[in-house]
Amino acid sequence: MIEIPRTALLADKMAGTAEFFSFGTNDLTHLGFSRDDIGGFMDDYLDKKIIKNDPFQTLDIEGVWGL
Numbered sequence: 001m002i003e004i005p006r007t008a009l010l011a012d013k014m015a016g017t018a019e020f021f022s023f024g025t026n027d028l029t030h031l032g033f034s035r036d037d038i039g040g041f042m043d044d045y046l047d048k049k050i051i052k053n054d055p056f057q058t059l060d061i062e063g064v065w066g067l
Helices: 004-009 042-047
Strands: none
Touching: none
């Protein structure tokens, strides 16, 4: 299962040896953040403008969508 952006970008390299893989597109839009851990940092990331939007509430149309 390909669930983080870096892995999606490298999928072509894995395709030569993998028999099968699938893309967890909902996880890709979360930028690799764990659902279980976001409560500890998400508000700080948003307040400090480290990220523009909560990736669990919005789709990354400009970035991940292209994958």
